[in-house]
Amino acid sequence: MSPENMSGAVVHVALFPNAGMGHLTPFLRLAALLVNRHCRVTLITPQPTVSMAESKLLSRFHSAFPQVTFLPFHIVPIDASTVNTDDPFFIQFEAVRRSCHLLPSLLASVSPPLSAFVCDVTLISPVLPITENLCLPIFILFTSSALMLSLFSYIPRFIPSISGLDFLEIPEVSTIPRSSIPPLLLLPNNVFAQILFEDGPKLPKLCGILVNSFEALESKALDSLNTGKVVKELAPVFPIGPLVPCEFEKNETEEQSSSSPLKWLNDQSPGSVVYVSFGSRLSLAREQVREIGNGLLKTGFKFLWVVKDKKVDKEEEEGLDEVVGTELMERLKSKGLIVKEWVDQSGILSHNAVGGFVSHCGWNSVVEAAWHGVPILGWPQIGDQKLNAEVVEKSGWGTWKKKWGWWGENVVRGEEIGDAIDEMMKNEALKVKAEEMKVAARKAVGGGGSSEIAVQRLIGEWTKMVSSV
Ligand SMILES: *[C@@H]1O[C@H](CO)[C@@H](O)[C@H](O)[C@H]1NC(C)=O
Numbered sequence: 210m211s212p213e214n215m216s217g218a219v220v221h222v223a224l225f226p227n228a229g230m231g232h233l234t235p236f237l238r239l240a241a242l243l244v245n246r247h248c249r250v251t252l253i254t255p256q257p258t259v260s261m262a263e264s265k266l267l268s269r270f271h272s273a274f275p276q277v278t279f280l281p282f283h284i285v286p287i288d289a290s291t292v293n294t295d296d297p298f299f300i301q302f303e304a305v306r307r308s309c310h311l312l313p314s315l316l317a318s319v320s321p322p323l324s325a326f327v328c329d330v331t332l333i334s335p336v337l338p339i340t341e342n343l344c345l346p347i348f349i350l351f352t353s354s355a356l357m358l359s360l361f362s363y364i365p366r367f368i369p370s371i372s373g374l375d376f377l378e379i380p381e382v383s384t385i386p387r388s389s390i391p392p393l394l395l396l397p398n399n400v401f402a403q404i405l406f407e408d409g410p411k412l413p414k415l416c417g418i419l420v421n422s423f424e425a426l427e428s429k430a431l432d433s434l435n436t437g438k439v440v441k442e443l444a445p446v447f448p449i450g451p452l453v454p455c456e457f458e459k460n461e462t463e464e465q466s467s468s469s470p471l472k473w474l475n476d477q478s479p480g481s482v483v484y485v486s487f488g489s490r491l492s493l494a495r496e497q498v499r500e501i502g503n504g505l506l507k508t509g510f511k512f513l514w515v516v517k518d519k520k521v522d523k524e525e526e527e528g529l530d531e532v533v534g535t536e537l538m539e540r541l542k543s544k545g546l547i548v549k550e551w552v553d554q555s556g557i558l559s560h561n562a563v564g565g566f567v568s569h570c571g572w573n574s575v576v577e578a579a580w581h582g583v584p585i586l587g588w589p590q591i592g593d594q595k596l597n598a599e600v601v602e603k604s605g606w607g608t609w610k611k612k613w614g615w616w617g618e619n620v621v622r623g624e625e626i627g628d629a630i631d632e633m634m635k636n637e638a639l640k641v642k643a644e645e646m647k648v649a650a651r652k653a654v655g656g657g658g659s660s661e662i663a664v665q666r667l668i669g670e671w672t673k674m675v676s677s678v
Pocket residue numbers: 265266268269460461462463
């Protein structure tokens with residue numbers, strides 16, 4: 210189906226992500242998907258980015274898709290003391306929001322006319338009046354699970370009582386214990402909580418919500434969202450996931466280098482390696498890092514371990530010897546590979562040497578593991594991650610340790626970590642389920658699959674909008 214109508218006008222979509230690799234990556238994958246369906250894409254990129262990983266990914270995307278229009282969005286720096294957080298990514302969220310008054314003049318230069326505007330969930334309030342003014346249909350790409358989306362859309366119902374809740378019951382979806390509610394939502398003065406509280410009630414004003422999930426992974430939440438069981442007047446939810454990892458995400462230079470993790474994996478036997486990563490956003494306390502090291506020494510498996518010492522990659526200064534400890538590093542080196550750079554995670558998860566994934570359960574990591582059929586041992590740390598871990602456990606291809614707690618709550622000892630890894634790596638039932646999930650993920654985006662149908666419906670709607678102009 211071509212999105213071109215009879216007069217030759219073309220579907221033209223603007224995409225507007227917010228800070229962090231977890232938000233940028235799915236937006237760029239969506240951009241690639243739309244280009245491949247012959248849509249015009251304009252990408253609004255907040256500048257400067259917080260992390261180096263983001264600017265490098267953008268530059269690789271730019272080289273791979275020269276036909277995409279880049280609109281640099283120069284954000285007005287804000288006084289960090291006016292924002293109730295010290296997290297550089299949250300400060301950027303707020304800075305981008307406060308800069309949105311610059312958007313109309315930026316959009317004035319865009320041609321051909323836009324048929325739709327897709328922004329990040331953290332940008333609803335500032336963007337909505339602008340798109341309304343331009344009569345431009347507004348969508349969001351929700352970068353977490355449908356379960357988190359149901360919690361988010363239910364927010365207006367529980368704001369008044371949130372700090373006293375023991376659990377949160379989302380009708381026809383799930384009952385979420387207080388210990389799994391994203392901790393920041395229980396600190397209502399935090400800037401991120403304020404963004405969600407302000408934006409949540411506006412979900413019904415959107416034209417649609419794109420979510421990087423699929424029927425076989427989250428059928429119950431998706432069905433309840435789309436049949437008005439969570440919130441009656443919610444905008445239609447389009448499950449278009451998994452948004453598939455793309456070539457541009459790989460760095461060829463890195464892959465050719467002798468220290469590439471993929472080269473190391475080539476020398477390992479199938480299913481023998483546990484991959485350990487806590488994503489792009491998180492740095493663990495050094496004591497916890499060292500306990501993970503002890504745990505990896507204890508397992509019967511080899512490992513590929515991504516260590517992060519600082520929240521923002523530009524600030525990473527110290528080497529692995531300092532972070533992990535010289536003596537522990539020496540002992541670990543004979544059993545596995547430890548890296549401290551951004552890695553091609555999808556390349557790693559697709560490698561047949563990898564038999565399991567110790568993951569913080571950031572949603573992109575979960576979806577990538579599903580796509581490649583890799584069992585997960587979840588160790589959620591912040592935000593939506595316990596909800597995401599719950600999605601994995603419910604569908605049977607992973608587990609998570611509830612008593613390990615949130616980031617900074619406990620120090621989990623190496624012994625326990627090692628045992629949990631062995632358990633996961635030896636669990637044949639998880640492998641079978643993970644393989645089924647992989648098949649289901651590929652079916653969803655294949656011909657006649659549930660996500661493929663959702664994408665066609667979406668582009669079909671956008672095409673109608675072009676024709677009606
Ligand atoms: C690719 O990897 C090389 C080697 O690590 C690095 O110097 C370079 O900045 C990366 N380039 C991009 C665009 O990601």
